[in-house]
Amino acid sequence: xxxxxxxxxxxxxxxxxxxxxxxxxxxxxxxxxxxxxxxxxxxxxxxxxxxxxxxxxxxxxxxxxxxxxxxxxxxxxxxxxxxxxxxxxxxxxxxxxxxxxxxxxxxxxxxxxxxxxxxx
Amino acid sequence: xxxxxxxxxxxxxxxxxxxxxxxxxxxxxxxxxxxxxxxxxxxxxxxxxxxxxxxxxxxxxxxxxxxxxxxxxxxxxxxxxxxxxxxxxxxxxxxxxxxxxxxxxxxxxx
Numbered sequence: 337x338x339x340x341x342x343x344x345x346x347x348x349x350x351x352x353x354x355x356x357x358x359x360x361x362x363x364x365x366x367x368x369x370x371x372x373x374x375x376x377x378x379x380x381x382x383x384x385x386x387x388x389x390x391x392x393x394x395x396x397x398x399x400x401x402x403x404x405x406x407x408x409x410x411x412x413x414x415x416x417x418x419x420x421x422x423x424x425x426x427x428x429x430x431x432x433x434x435x436x437x438x439x440x441x442x443x444x445x446x447x448x449x450x451x452x453x454x455x456x
Numbered sequence: 457x458x459x460x461x462x463x464x465x466x467x468x469x470x471x472x473x474x475x476x477x478x479x480x481x482x483x484x485x486x487x488x489x490x491x492x493x494x495x496x497x498x499x500x501x502x503x504x505x506x507x508x509x510x511x512x513x514x515x516x517x518x519x520x521x522x523x524x525x526x527x528x529x530x531x532x533x534x535x536x537x538x539x540x541x542x543x544x545x546x547x548x549x550x551x552x553x554x555x556x557x558x559x560x561x562x563x564x565x566x
Contacts, residue, residue: 371555380458381493381501381544383555394553430500439489440548441555442506449500 338362340431340447348425348454354418358431358447365389365407369434370414371443372405374427382427383441386434387414421454428452459484460545460558467564473533476561478545480526484556488548490528492521495542495560504543505530535565 344356358370372384385395387405395403404417418425428449435444461479468474478490490508493501503512505521508528520531528545545558 380560381546381557383546383557386555394555396554397552435506438506438510439491441546442489442491442503443493443501443546444503444506444512446500446502 338433338445340433340445342429342431342447342450344450344452346450346452348421348452349456350422350454351420354421354425354452354454355415356429356431356450356452357413357415360412360414360433363433363445365409365412365414368436370407371432371434372416373430373432373443374425375430375449376424376427384416384418384429423454426452426454458559459549459552459556460547462543462545462558462561464559465562465564467566468535469566470535470537472535473531474535474563476530476532476543476545476563478528478530478558480528480547480556482526483551484526484547484549485523485528486526487550490521490523491546492519492528492530493544493546495544497541501544532563537565539563540565 339361348354366389369386371386387393402419407414430449431447432443433445435442492505494504495501508523509521518534542560549556
């Protein structure tokens with residue numbers, strides 16, 4: 337069974353960089369697109385970006401200038417960095433897998449999510 | 457402001473059927489497939505429908521999906537109290553080169 341688990345600091349200071357890692361088990365990270373999504377409390381889902389093993393990425397235009405994504409095949413992990421954070425970046429952050437057997441943006445497996453709070 | 461538009465809430469009685477709409481444009485739903493996700497309170501979203509109308513293994517056939525033009529629709533029949541959740545549509549937007557979601561619809565089973 338495919339499992340994804342987010343990890344990283346739960347509290348980040350304003351203007352600093354938010355860093356999260358998603359560890360994948362039950363599937364090779366080399367064969368899929370991997371996605372980051374966030375959800376502020378009481379609000380809807382926001383697509384952040386996706387990355388493939390080749391390094392190819394797509395980002396939400398509204399976040400593109402602050403987002404960096406990477407993949408570590410040796411650890412079967414992928415990561416997100418969001419720079420210059422503000423309180424508006426406080427949210428539950430999810431990692432997910434894009435299905436290889438369905439249309440674009442079919443997210444078939446999700447992590448449980450991790451709450452990241454931006455506060456001094 | 458979400459790229460895809462969903463009603464904020466819908467409600468129906470147990471055993472009844474409800475539909476949830478998802479409206480987009482030619483750059484997203486009009487030229488791509490729609491997925492639907494169920495988010496139970498306090499949990500991560502779960503894939504419910506993909507490729508407009510297909511169900512992953514384990515999803516009961518009470519859940520159905522369809523697409524017409526630039527809109528997608530999720531149908532849930534034989535409503536149960538356990539179906540109370542937030543439902544999100546999603547797709548790819550070819551103009552943005554990014555994934556997009558609807559704002560979500562809260563289903564209440566009265």
